[in-house]
Amino acid sequence: MNKAETKKAQYVMVGGFLGAGKTTSLLRFAHYLRDAGKSVGLITNDQSYGLVDTALAQFQGFDVEEITGGCFCCRFESLVDASRKLSEATRPDVFLAEPVGSCTDLRASVTFPLRRIYGEDFRVAPLSVLMDPIRASRVLGLREGKAFSSKVLYVYEKQLEEADFLVINKTELVSSEELSALDRALAERYPDAKRFQVSAREGTGLDDWFQAVLSSEPTANTAPDVDYDVYAEGEALLGWFNGTWDFESSEAIDGNTFLQQLGQRVRDACHEFGGEIGHLKMILAPSEMASDMAAIHVVRNDSALELSHRLQAPLESGELLVNLRVEGPPEKVREVCLQSLQAHLQEYPKLQAKQRHVESFSPARPNPTYRMAAR
Ligand SMILES: Nc1nc2c(ncn2[C@@H]2O[C@H](COP(=O)(O)OP(=O)(O)OP(=O)(O)O)[C@@H](O)[C@H]2O)c(=O)[nH]1
Ligand SMILES: [Mg+2]
Structure with a gap:
């Protein structure tokens, strides 16, 4: 054909x-x-x-x-x-x-x-x-x-x-x-x-x-x-952070609460350094179940934190994904995320988190493959 x-x-x-x-x-x-x-x-x-x-x-x-x-x-x-x-x-x-x-x-x-x-x-x-x-x-x-x-x-x-x-x-x-x-x-x-x-x-x-x-x-x-x-x-004024961790806990945790409290910590830390949040989004998903996850979002420093997906059951192991876009230098954005997570993990002594991927940067200068000013 x-x-x-x-x-x-x-x-x-x-x-x-x-x-x-x-x-x-x-x-x-x-x-x-x-x-x-x-x-x-x-x-x-x-x-x-x-x-x-x-x-x-x-x-x-x-x-x-x-x-x-x-x-x-x-x-x-x-x-x-x-x-x-x-x-x-x-x-x-x-x-x-x-x-x-x-x-x-x-x-x-x-x-x-x-x-x-x-x-x-x-x-x-x-x-x-x-x-x-x-x-x-x-x-x-x-x-x-x-x-x-x-x-x-x-x-x-x-x-x-x-x-x-x-x-x-x-x-x-x-x-x-x-x-x-x-x-x-x-x-x-x-x-x-x-x-x-x-x-x-x-x-x-x-x-x-x-x-x-x-x-x-x-x-x-x-x-x-x-x-x-x-x-x-x-674009360069915006700081980007993406991070992925695998975690394991010897005791099942309430993942919804874990994620909401971590989100609040990150939001408070952004507020403290005066960085306006574009979007903070995080996911916590159990390793073995593809059909369950928690997700939270914050879209402005003064917006309510939203739990858009709620885990159905407590979990012992899984993956944490963090994406933060905020106005501020990428090093600061990275520090905010890592320090918030570290402080949060102290509340969960039975949980071990292993970092798989962490990255922070500002978007590079846009350089389009094509630019056609007229159709
Ligand atoms: N109150 C309300 N919240 C909404 C609505 N639509 C989306 N949201 C929430 O807004 C937040 C951001 O939604 P996303 O769909 O992830 O936004 P996005 O534009 O894809 O964000 P980026 O990909 O980061 O640019 C989430 O908490 C959503 O649940 C709506 O109609 N009403
Ligand atoms: Mg989106």
């Missing part, structure tokens, strides 16, 4: 800043597609490996390809390779891809090149950019509270500027007045984008958004200008 006869796979990208709810929404999207009888391939992306997002997607039974070592735009060919690998494995009807939360310029570096170079293989959907309404209201000056520094905010605003679809997520977290004020501000600043209001957690508003994604094409003919010096400096 030649390509013209084969139905093209759809390529859907959901961007947005760290902690906006991309993974949660994409997993909802994956279930929506699966329920409609379509096959789905998920693509996760990060600067390094040991990803909580990949573990969360696999936990829900989806095929996932992980692209690490840089963002989609800088590892464009890996993105295409990842799609091919998924194609061989499951022949997805739809690829759902999550770019790194500190990444922008996706229209010029992914959407346009994919359409131009691989247009026979993929039908590229409009770019959705997701927002946490509290974070977005702060960025747009509608709400008090700690924000990131101006170069990090440059990246945030560029993400909004390039969106075909602007999606306010977590709508249940704010009042209807605040939601309307945010929606009005977005409409004024970005009149060409289509706007949606959803709650990925509660499942509201999602079907309209998913249907629009699947049935429309990106309409913009040009990409916004991006000053790569400011973009690079903004």
Whole structure:
């Protein structure tokens, strides 16, 4: 069968800043597609490996390809390779891809090149950019509270500027007045984008958004200008930490409490040094059971710590995965994580933790494989 006869796979990208709810929404999207009888391939992306997002997607039974070592735009060919690998494995009807939360310029570096170079293989959907309404209201000056520094905010605003679809997520977290004020501000600043209001957690508003994604094409003919010096400096202000430990305890522990308390320690330590958290996410999973795990998230220094997955049973051994993205030097971010874990382990004298992988860094200057300013 030649390509013209084969139905093209759809390529859907959901961007947005760290902690906006991309993974949660994409997993909802994956279930929506699966329920409609379509096959789905998920693509996760990060600067390094040991990803909580990949573990969360696999936990829900989806095929996932992980692209690490840089963002989609800088590892464009890996993105295409990842799609091919998924194609061989499951022949997805739809690829759902999550770019790194500190990444922008996706229209010029992914959407346009994919359409131009691989247009026979993929039908590229409009770019959705997701927002946490509290974070977005702060960025747009509608709400008090700690924000990131101006170069990090440059990246945030560029993400909004390039969106075909602007999606306010977590709508249940704010009042209807605040939601309307945010929606009005977005409409004024970005009149060409289509706007949606959803709650990925509660499942509201999602079907309209998913249907629009699947049935429309990106309409913009040009990409916004991006000053790569400011973009690079903004990303470089963020510290990344990924760590994986194997642990064993001679006495079963309550993993949910273990993880929540560790999360609180890390959050308090970030607060103390004045680093604004983009996203702290951690997973604790037993070694022998693929169907049980605890996961916690913190998406701002003043956000509630969320236990998004709860372990069903106490555990004696398993794996701990920590991903932290925060504004601050990577050495400080590493120190915060390691010292918090060390202090926490003192409360668990029967538990031994063996470090498997630990890494901290700031994202390198983005250097896209392709940059096409027009489609
Ligand atoms: N209240 C509320 N929380 C949500 C909603 N959607 C996602 N979250 C929570 O927001 C946090 C971050 O969600 P993720 O889906 O991991 O966010 P992300 O954008 O993928 O984060 P990164 O990959 O780190 O950039 C988690 O605690 C989610 O449970 C929502 O609709 N309402
Ligand atoms: Mg994610």
